[in-house]
Amino acid sequence: MASDQNNPVVSNPAPSERWFSQGNEAFSSYFKKINLNLRYWWWGSVVALVAGAVGGGLVAYHRRPHLGSPIQISASLAGLVVGALIAGLAIMAKSYDSEFLKSLDRVNGGPVSQYFSPFITTATIGILAILSILAYTIIPVDFAAVWRTVVGAFAGGLTLLTLSGLAGAFGTLIQFIDIYEDHVLGRI
Numbered sequence: 791m792a793s794d795q796n797n798p799v800v801s802n803p804a805p806s807e808r809w810f811s812q813g814n815e816a817f818s819s820y821f822k823k824i825n826l827n828l829r830y831w832w833w834g835s836v837v838a839l840v841a842g843a844v845g846g847g848l849v850a851y852h853r854r855p856h857l858g859s860p861i862q863i864s865a866s867l868a869g870l871v872v873g874a875l876i877a878g879l880a881i882m883a884k885s886y887d888s889e890f891l892k893s894l895d896r897v898n899g900g901p902v903s904q905y906f907s908p909f910i911t912t913a914t915i916g917i918l919a920i921l922s923i924l925a926y927t928i929i930p931v932d933f934a935a936v937w938r939t940v941v942g943a944f945a946g947g948l949t950l951l952t953l954s955g956l957a958g959a960f961g962t963l964i965q966f967i968d969i970y971e972d973h974v975l976g977r978i
Contacts, residue, residue, distance in 0.1 A: 823903060823910045830908075830958065838954035839947045846946015851939045853931060864949045865923045871952050872916040875909045878963050882906070885970050893973040908962045912955030919948035 849860050882905060894902050922945035929938055972978045 823907050825907045835954040838950035842950030843943040843947035847939045847943035850942020868916045868919040875913045893978045908959040916952040
């Protein structure tokens with residue numbers, strides 16, 4: 791059956807196609823909030839990234855079969871940071887009401903989701919750190935030292951970058967709380 795301008799034939803997508811398109815849209819909006827632009831880093835992030843990469847590379851290069859503590863500590867720290875970031879996001883999301891959103895718009899003029907960006911970026915780096923630590927743990931001890939060193943450097947750099955990302959995320963949380971205080975007290 792042909793369709794004309796006045797009566798187009800509309801096909802309903804299968805449920806699985808709708809689910810995937812909604813999931814893809816959500817995934818896309820998540821990655822739009824990740825901000826890896828160096829303008830938004832502080833000098834401690836660069837130092838942490840380099841120090842973590844050097845340290846992780848050295849630990850990986852001199853890997854011993856009994857070496858477990860640095861890996862366990864790194865994985866624990868990265869997991870702790872991701873949990874703290876989720877808690878920070880929950881604190882921010884709890885305070886949103888229509889009046890406060892209007893106050894934020896008056897103060898900032900930008901999208902409210904920009905306050906989430908440091909949290910989402912640092913949490914994503916933390917997840918990548920955890921995955922790289924997992925990748926490092928499955929590398930056999932007798933594997934080529936250069937590849938162990940590369941994966942170890944990647945894991946170490948991302949772990950310390952995650953920790954340094956807390957400064958930016960919590961700095962944003964402090965700014966957000968200051969704006970909320972001004973809103974509650976009627977200053978804006």
